[in-house]
Amino acid sequence: MSDSLLVLAAVSSTEALITFILYSTAVLGLALASHYVLSKTNFMADYFLGSRGLGPWAFMLTFAATSASAGSFAGFPALVYAHGWIVALWIAGYMTVPLVSMGLLGKRINRVARQAESITLPDLMYARLGNRAVSIVATILLVSLLSLFLVPQFKLGSIILLELLANVKIWQQTVLAFGDLTSGIPLIAHVDPGYLLGLFIFSLTVVAYTSVGGFRAVVWTDMLQGIVMFFGVIALLILVIVQVGGLGNATRTLAEITPPHLAQLELRAVDDSAPRFIPSETWITLADEDEERLFRINEAARIPADGQPSSRIKAVEIRGDFEKDMRLKQIAGTPEVILPDTIAVEVLESKSYRGGADQKGAYIMAPGPSENSEAGFLPLTLAFSFFLFWTFGGAGQPGNKVRLMAFDSTKTLKKAMALLVVYYGGIYFSLVVIFSVGRILVPALDQTPDRIMPVLSMTVANNAGIPWLAGILIAAPFAAAMSTVDSLMLMISSSLVRDVYQREFNPGVSEKTTKTLSYVCTAGIGVLVMLAAINPPRFLQVVIILAAGALASVFLMPIFLALFWPRFNAAGAIAGMLGGLAVCLLLYIIGYVSAYLGGVTSLSAMSPLKPLGFDPMVWGILGSGTIAAIATLVTPPPPQEIVRKFF
Amino acid sequence: MRYSPTFTQAVRELIVLVGGWLFFTAWTMIVCGWLAYDYDVASLPTVMGLPHWIVWGIMVPWIASGLYTIWFALFFIKDDDEEFAREKLGSVADGSEGSHE
Numbered sequence: 077m078s079d080s081l082l083v084l085a086a087v088s089s090t091e092a093l094i095t096f097i098l099y100s101t102a103v104l105g106l107a108l109a110s111h112y113v114l115s116k117t118n119f120m121a122d123y124f125l126g127s128r129g130l131g132p133w134a135f136m137l138t139f140a141a142t143s144a145s146a147g148s149f150a151g152f153p154a155l156v157y158a159h160g161w162i163v164a165l166w167i168a169g170y171m172t173v174p175l176v177s178m179g180l181l182g183k184r185i186n187r188v189a190r191q192a193e194s195i196t197l198p199d200l201m202y203a204r205l206g207n208r209a210v211s212i213v214a215t216i217l218l219v220s221l222l223s224l225f226l227v228p229q230f231k232l233g234s235i236i237l238l239e240l241l242a243n244v245k246i247w248q249q250t251v252l253a254f255g256d257l258t259s260g261i262p263l264i265a266h267v268d269p270g271y272l273l274g275l276f277i278f279s280l281t282v283v284a285y286t287s288v289g290g291f292r293a294v295v296w297t298d299m300l301q302g303i304v305m306f307f308g309v310i311a312l313l314i315l316v317i318v319q320v321g322g323l324g325n326a327t328r329t330l331a332e333i334t335p336p337h338l339a340q341l342e343l344r345a346v347d348d349s350a351p352r353f354i355p356s357e358t359w360i361t362l363a364d365e366d367e368e369r370l371f372r373i374n375e376a377a378r379i380p381a382d383g384q385p386s387s388r389i390k391a392v393e394i395r396g397d398f399e400k401d402m403r404l405k406q407i408a409g410t411p412e413v414i415l416p417d418t419i420a421v422e423v424l425e426s427k428s429y430r431g432g433a434d435q436k437g438a439y440i441m442a443p444g445p446s447e448n449s450e451a452g453f454l455p456l457t458l459a460f461s462f463f464l465f466w467t468f469g470g471a472g473q474p475g476n477k478v479r480l481m482a483f484d485s486t487k488t489l490k491k492a493m494a495l496l497v498v499y500y501g502g503i504y505f506s507l508v509v510i511f512s513v514g515r516i517l518v519p520a521l522d523q524t525p526d527r528i529m530p531v532l533s534m535t536v537a538n539n540a541g542i543p544w545l546a547g548i549l550i551a552a553p554f555a556a557a558m559s560t561v562d563s564l565m566l567m568i569s570s571s572l573v574r575d576v577y578q579r580e581f582n583p584g585v586s587e588k589t590t591k592t593l594s595y596v597c598t599a600g601i602g603v604l605v606m607l608a609a610i611n612p613p614r615f616l617q618v619v620i621i622l623a624a625g626a627l628a629s630v631f632l633m634p635i636f637l638a639l640f641w642p643r644f645n646a647a648g649a650i651a652g653m654l655g656g657l658a659v660c661l662l663l664y665i666i667g668y669v670s671a672y673l674g675g676v677t678s679l680s681a682m683s684p685l686k687p688l689g690f691d692p693m694v695w696g697i698l699g700s701g702t703i704a705a706i707a708t709l710v711t712p713p714p715p716q717e718i719v720r721k722f723f
Numbered sequence: 724m725r726y727s728p729t730f731t732q733a734v735r736e737l738i739v740l741v742g743g744w745l746f747f748t749a750w751t752m753i754v755c756g757w758l759a760y761d762y763d764v765a766s767l768p769t770v771m772g773l774p775h776w777i778v779w780g781i782m783v784p785w786i787a788s789g790l791y792t793i794w795f796a797l798f799f800i801k802d803d804d805e806e807f808a809r810e811k812l813g814s815v816a817d818g819s820e821g822s823h824e
Contacts, residue, residue, distance in 0.1 A: 161774060164781045165759065168751050171785040172744050175792040179740045183800065184733050187807055323772030331764055437764030440774045442755065456756050463748055486802045493796035497789040505785060640734065642726070723730050 093244045095547025099304070100281055103297050103558070107285030110293035130295065132491035135483045137302035138295045139178070139492065140499050141559035142475045144305060148507075149553030150232065153532075154525035156511035159446070159453040160330065160439030164508045166454055169466030174496035177471040182480045182489045184639040188722055189481040196567070197474055197631065198575040200481070204638045206718050207646035208579075213653055215575040217630050218474060222564050223605065225623035229564070230609035233282070233557040234274035239530045239550070241274075267610055275609055278557070283602030286562040287595050291482070294562045301555035306502060308549045313506040315536040315545075319517060326513040331437045333515065334396035335445040336522055340425040342385040343377050346418050352379040357521075359407050360391070360415045362423070370394045370403060371421075374523035379419065392520035393426050395434060403519055439515065448681070457689035464694050472628025472697065475563045477635060529553060565605075569597035622664060629656035629696025633704055642723045644704070647711040652704025660696030663687075729807045736800055743795065747788040754780035 130138070156163040185200070192203030197218060202211035241247040255269030264272060285293050320326040341360070345352055354377040362369040371393050377386045394400050407413055415421070431452035432438035432445030439445065442459075443452030454462075470476060483489055514532045521528055533549035573593050578585050585593075634652040637644040667684035676682055684692045713719075758776035762768075770778040 161777055162759070164777055165751070165755050168755075168781050168785070171751070171781075171788040172747055172792075175740060175788065175795060176744055179792075179795065179800070180737070183736070187729070324769065325772075327769055327772055327774060328767065331767055437762065441762035441764065441776075442759035456752070456760065459755065460748075460752055463751065467744065467748075486800065486804050490796045490800050490802070493800075494793045497792050501785060501789055505782070640737065723726050 090244060093241060093247070093547075095544070095551055099551050099555070102300060103281065103285055106296040106300065107289035107293040110289030110296055113292060130479075130483045130488065132483075132488045132495060134295050134299055135479065135488055136492040136495040136499060138298035138559075138563075139476060139479045140496060140503075141298035141302040141305065141556070142479065142563045143173075143177075143470060143473070144503070144556045144559070148503075149305070149529055149556050150236065150526055153507060153511045153514075153529045156508055157514060157525045157528045158522060159444040160515070161508070161512050162442050162444030162452075162454050163512070164505070165442065165459050166462050167466065167504055167508065168459075169463040170500050170504045172467050173470050174493050174500055176467045177476055178480070178489065178493045178496065180471050181477065181636065181639060182483075182493075183486060185477060185480045185635070186483060186489070188639060191722065194481065196570045196574050197477055197635070198571060199579075201634070201638060201649060202575075202579070204718070204722055205644075205646040205649055206715060207649075210646045210649045211575055211579065213650050214631075215571050217653055217657065218571055219568050221623050221627050221630065222474070222568050223601075224619060225627070226561060226564050226568075226601075226605045227608045228620045229557060229561045230275060230279060230605055233278035233554065233561065234271055234609070236550075236554045236557060237274040237278055238270050239527065264610060272610065275606060279602060279606035279609075282558050282561050282565070283599055283606075286565050286602070287599040290594070290598075291566055294559075294566055295482075297562065298559045301559040302499070304548065304551055304555045306499060308551070309503050309506050309510070311545060312533060312536065312549055313510050315540050316510045316513060316517065316532070319536055319539055320513050323509075323513070326516055327440060329402075329516050330439045330513065332396070332398040333439060334399070334434050334436055335429045335432050335438055336395055336520060337393040337426040337428050338447065338523055339371060339391040339393045339423060339427070341371065341373065341389045341391045342387075342422045342424055343379050343389060343415075344385040344420045344422070345379050345381070345383065346420050349381070351381045352419065353377070354379065354386075354415065354419070356524075357413070358415050359403075359413055360421055361404070362421060368400070368404075369423075370400050371423075372520035374521060385422070388424060390523040392522045394520055395428075396436070399519070439512065455689070461686070461690040461694060465691050468632060468697055469624065469628045469693055472632030472693075473624070474567060474627060474631055475560075477631070478563070478567060565598055565601050568601050569594060572597050622660075625691065625693035625696060626657055626660050628693050629660040629700055632656075632697050633701035637701070637704055637708075641708075642719045643708060643713050645708050645711060645714040648704040648708030651707035652700045655703030656696045656700025659699030660692045663692035663695060729803050732801050732803060736795075739799060740795065743788070743791050747784050747791070750784045750787075751780055754784070 152163075152167070155166070159166075188194075188204055189200050192200060194200035194203050198211040198214035201214050202208065251270045251273055254273045258264050258267070258269055258272060285297060289296075317323060317326075320329070343354060354373065356373060356376045358373050360371040360373065362371070371391045373389050373391045375390050377389045379386045394403055428434065429445050429447050430450045431443065431447075435445070442456075443454045446453040483492065511528060511532070514528060518528065518532050518535055521531065530546075530550050534543075534546045537543050537546035537549065573590065577593060578590070582589075630653045633656065634649045637652070638649060663686070664684040667686075668682050670685070671682040686692070687695065755776055758780055759774075762774060762776060768775040773782070
C-alpha cells in the first residue's frame with residue numbers, strides 16, 4: 077500500500093452527475109418501451125405480472141434487484157466497515173437464499189397461480205382457500221405493511237441522491253433556488269431544500285416509469301439496475317484489493333488495528349478573525365503530555381467569528397501506536413488535510429467501544445467490535461438467528477413471491493436458481509471483502525459509517541485515475557432503492573385494483589376503467605408516500621426492520637401451508653396471518669416498553685425482545701405456522717373440489 | 724385421496740431442499756463457532772490471505788452450497804410442466820375445475 081493518504085478531501089462529482097442523467101434517461105426509455113408493449117397485450121395480466129412471461133435472466137435479475145434494497149448498499153457496507161470480517165458470518169445465510177427463496181415455493185406457487193389465474197397474493201389465497209375473508213385480511217395486511225415499508229425507502233433514495241450530487245455546482249445552485257421557492261410554503265418551509273429536491277426527483281422518476289410501464293417496465297429497469305449493481309461491485313472489489321496490496325497484506329494490517337474511540341470536539345478560532353469553515357474528514361493532532369493524539373472529524377464545523385466555539389463536532393480518535401504511526405506518515409506533507417494551528421480544540425468526550433476496545437485483531441475475528449454491547453457485535457446465538465433471518469425472511473417477502481408467480485416455465489426457474497447463486501455470491505461476499513479491507517483505505521469514518529460506500533468508491537476510482545467509474549459505483553445504491561420501491565408500489569396498486577375494487581365492488585369492470593384505475597392508483601400511491609417522506613418518522617431504521625419482519629411473519633407460513641398441505645383451510649390462513657403479526661409486534665412492544673420503563677429514552681438504544689437470542693421475525697414465523705396448524709385442525713377441512721383441483 | 728404426481732414430486736423436492744439447507748447451516752455454524760470465536764491473532768492463521776475461519780466457515784460452504792443449489796436446480800427439480808398441463812386438462816374433463824371470480 078502506498079504511504080500517501082488515499083482519501084484526502086472531497087472529490088468532484090461531475091462524472092457522477094453525468095452517470096446519473098444517463099441512467100435516468102435509460103430508465104425512462106425502458107418505461108416508454110414497456111408502455112408500447114403494454115398497449116398490444118392483455119392489460120391486467122401484463123401491467124401487474126408481465127403476462128407471466130419472464131425468462132431466466134429477467135426473472136433472476138428482477139428477483140435479485142427487488143431483494144436488494146437501498147440498505148444493501150448503504151446500511152450493509154456501513155455495518156461491514158464498523159465491525160469487520162465478522163459481518164461475513166452475519167450475512168452468511170445468503171448462501172442458501174437462492175436454494176430456499178426460489179426452491180421452497182417457486183414451482184408450486186407459479187403453478188397454483190397459473191391454474192387459478194391469480195395475479196396478486198390475496199388473489200392466490202382466495203383461489204386456493206375459496207374464502208373472501210382470507211383475501212380481505214391478506215389485502216389489508218399487505219397494503220398497510222408495504223406502505224409502512226415504502227416511506228423509509230423514499231427517504232433513502234433522496235439521501236443517496238444528495239450524496240451523489242453534493243459537490244456538483246449546478247445541483248448546489250438549484251438547491252439554493254429551490255430553497256427560496258419552498259421557504260414561503262408553511263408545511264415544508266422547515267425541511268432541508270436539498271433533501272426535498274432529492275425526494276422530488278427520486279419520486280418523480282420512479283412514479284413516472286412505474287405508472288407508465290407497469291410490471292414489465294419494473295422488470296426491465298430491474299435488469300438494468302441488477303447489472304449496474306453487479307458490475308459496480310465487482311469493479312470496486314478489484315480496485316480495492318489492488319490498492320490495499322493484496323488480501324494477505326490487508327489481513328496483516330487489520331490484525332494490528334484496534335477499534336477507535338468515538339469523540340465529541342469543540343473548535344474555536346485563536347486569532348478571532350473571521351468565521352471559519354472546517355470541512356469534514358479534516359485531521360487533528362493534539363499534543364497531550366507525552367503522547368500525541370490523532371483525531372479525524374466526521375462532520376463539517378462552522379466556527380463563529382467572535383471567538384465563540386463551534387457546536388459539538390463528531391470525531392473519531394485513532395487508537396493504537398501501529399495505526400497512529402501509519403496515519404501520521406500518510407498525512408505528513410499534506411497540510412491541507414490537517415487542522416491549522418490557529419484553531420484551538422477541546423475534547424469534550426472520547427468514548428471507547430464496549431466490546432473489543434483496544435483489542436488487536438478485533439476486526440478479523442468473532443464476535444467483532446461493538447460500540448454498545450460488551451458481548452461484541454455477533455455472539456454465536458445471534459449469528460444463528462441471522463442465518464435463519466436472511467434465508468426465511470427473504471422467502472417470506474411478498475415482492476419475491478409475486479416474482480415467483482411471473483416466470484414462464486420450470487426450465488426458467490431452474491436456470492434462474494443457478495444464475496442467482498452466482499449473482500448473490502458475487503455481490504454479498506464481495507461487499508464483505510471490500511468494506512472490511514476498506515478501513516485501510518478510508519480510516520476513521522466510524523461516526524458516519526453510512527457514507528462509506530460513496531466515499532470509498534470515489535477514493536478508489538480517483539486513485540485509479542478513472543473518476544467516471546465512481547459515478548457507476550455510486551449509481552448502484554440508487555438503483556437498488558428504485559428497484560425495491562417500484563415493485564412495492566405496483567404490489568400495492570395491484571391489490572387495490574384487483575383485490576378490492578374488482579373483486580369486492582365491480583367484478584364486471586371494463587378493461588378501460590381497469591387501465592385508468594391502475595395508472596391513477598400507482599401514481600397516487602407514489603405521491604402519497606412522497607408526501608409522507610417529507611417528514612418521515614425519526615425511528616426510520618426501526619420501521620424498516622419491523623415492516624420487513626412483519627411481512628415475513630404474516631405471509632411465509634400461510635402461503636407455504638396453502639401450497640403444500642391439502643388439509644390447510646381459510647381459518648388456518650387467517651389465524652396464521654394475524655397470529656404471526658401479533659407475535660412479531662408483541663416482542664417489539666415488550667422490548668421497547670421494558671427498555672422505556674428501565675429508564676432508556678433513546679430509540680437507538682432500545683431493541684425488541686429476542687427470546688433465546690432469536691429475532692422477532694423468527695418467532696413470528698414459528699408462531700404463525702403453529703397457530704395456523706392448530707386453527708386448521710380444529711376447523712372443518714376445505715371443500716374436496718378445491719383439494720382435487722390443486723393437489 | 725391420491726395426490727397428483729406433480730404434487731408428490733414437489734414434496735420430494737422440498738425434502739431434499741430442507742436437507743441441504745440444514746447441512747449448510749450446520750457446517751457454517753459449527754466451523755465458525757469453532758474457529759472464529761477463538762482466532763489466534765498472534766499466529767494469524769490465513770488461507771489465500773484471508774483469516775482461515777472465513778475460508779473454511781464461510782467461503783467454502785458458500786461455494787459448496789452454490790454447487791448444491793445448481794445441482795438441485797438443474798438436475799433434481801423435475802421439469803414436469805407437460806405432465807402438469809395434462810393433469811390440469813384431466814381435472815377439467817372430470818368437472819373438478821372449481822370456479823372463481
